[in-house]
Amino acid sequence: MNNEKPAILGFHYKVVVTQRFFDAQAIEHLRQHGCEVVIAELRQGQADADLSEPQLRALLDEADGWIVGHASVTASLLESLPRLKVIARRGVGYERVDTAAVKAAGKVATIAIGGNDASVADHTVALMLAVCRQLKQCQSGLAADDWTIPLGSDLYRKTVGVIGLGRIGQGVLRRLAGFDVKPLVCTPHPDATHANGIAPDCFVDLETLLRESDFVSLHAPLNPATNGLIDEHALKLMKPSAVLINTARGGLVRDAQLLRALQENQLAGAGLDVFESESDPALSRVTQQLIKLPNVVATPHVGASTVEGLSRTNLIAAQCVVAVLEGRSPPRHCVIADGRPTTDVEENL
CATH class of the missing domain: 3.40.50.720 (NAD(P)-binding Rossmann-like Domain)
Structure with a gap:
């Protein structure tokens, strides 16, 4: 099945962000590399972990990249998203990411080591x-x-x-x-x-x-x-x-x-x-x-939530997404699962 799609208005990829406080620098980095950026609209007090799998599936249906917070990344979700190539956590914990399923689906999952x-x-x-x-x-x-x-x-x-x-x-x-x-x-x-x-x-x-x-x-x-x-x-x-x-x-x-x-x-x-x-x-x-x-x-899980900390992790996540979409590898320390057939590619952000 061919999941490629033509560029629209200069964009070659679609990246969906299901986290709050995704700043202009990270958005600009994605756009400069041909990514259309879609920020999920969450209610006040709602996090992406509160979204059901059908809701996530609807948001990510045409996404090439996903920048995620605390939503569960499951085998069933990944199987329903054949276009999706990379899942980038804006954070370092990944207990909610099924890394085995990521590999099995041929996708890449990363974390934002060093940002917060x-x-x-x-x-x-x-x-x-x-x-x-x-x-x-x-x-x-x-x-x-x-x-x-x-x-x-x-x-x-x-x-x-x-x-x-x-x-x-x-x-x-x-x-x-x-x-x-x-x-x-x-x-x-x-x-x-x-x-x-x-x-x-x-x-x-x-x-x-x-x-x-x-x-x-x-x-x-x-x-x-x-x-x-x-x-x-x-x-x-x-x-x-x-x-x-x-x-x-x-x-x-x-x-x-x-x-x-x-x-x-x-x-x-x-x-x-x-x-x-x-x-x-x-x-x-x-x-x-x-x-x-x-x-x-x-405090309500705010340890990493400073303007500066989120700016750093946003940019790391964006860089990881771009690297994968362009056929490169993110920094090795950021990769938690890589199911691509060939990973012997350039490691350079």
């Missing part, structure tokens, strides 16, 4: 400070004309455990160096190239990290090995004065068990940008209960 690392690292430190300085209580008190002074605690010279030492984890530790913290790191790759100047004795097993840390910050990918990593057992290992920070993926933490630990004063607090209910709506009530706790500072 700094933004998420900044947000992680912001949550640490917000929890330990009780900013939520301060704000709500002042709003009620209550000038009682909550007694916070320092981040300065505390022990901070980082689980996962990818780009974001490394960025968090660089930022925390100014607070003179003692770092502890749990990572499956504690080798010299990955250590980034961290002393060898800072690399510990998970149980040691949980027992000794004043702050535990999650930066691991979500996969079968890490799903539910922070469960009831892990939470009981932590200090009652400790704070849990999750800016990675909701599935890393069993939120109902975290809620119970906070309600029973097993932990001092939590800073949460992600929740299990993002992938399991049945847990929405747990999320709401967590958000209402005075010692929880919660």
Whole structure:
């Protein structure tokens, strides 16, 4: 079946974007390379993950490229879109992308490595400070004309455990160096190239990290090995004065068990940008209960959502799309699945 179509008004390809905040620079990059850009119209508060498969199919029916946020990329969806050649995630997590199905369908899937690392690292430190300085209580008190002074605690010279030492984890530790913290790191790759100047004795097993840390910050990918990593057992290992920070993926933490630990004063607090209910709506009530706790500072998965961070990831996604549509390969570190018959092509953006 021939899925090629003639150029319309100078455009050779159609690229559909199902994410908000897709900026002019990325759009211009696509247009300069012959791409018609279609931005999906989403309702206020709606994300592409809320779209049904028939809705996605209707949007993508004639698309050559798809720049996606959190929608599920399934085998059945891909089978219904023979024209589609490339799926580019504007982000780095890809647990909702069926990479085996992408390969089987002869398509390419990419992620935007390196675009939002700094933004998420900044947000992680912001949550640490917000929890330990009780900013939520301060704000709500002042709003009620209550000038009682909550007694916070320092981040300065505390022990901070980082689980996962990818780009974001490394960025968090660089930022925390100014607070003179003692770092502890749990990572499956504690080798010299990955250590980034961290002393060898800072690399510990998970149980040691949980027992000794004043702050535990999650930066691991979500996969079968890490799903539910922070469960009831892990939470009981932590200090009652400790704070849990999750800016990675909701599935890393069993939120109902975290809620119970906070309600029973097993932990001092939590800073949460992600929740299990993002992938399991049945847990929405747990999320709401967590958000209402005075010692929880919660944000709606905004760690990567800065003007600068989204501009970087938008452009990386656009560059990856263009590379595939022009018969080239995106940077190897951005490719999560490549099902093209021949991938021995130029790697150059």
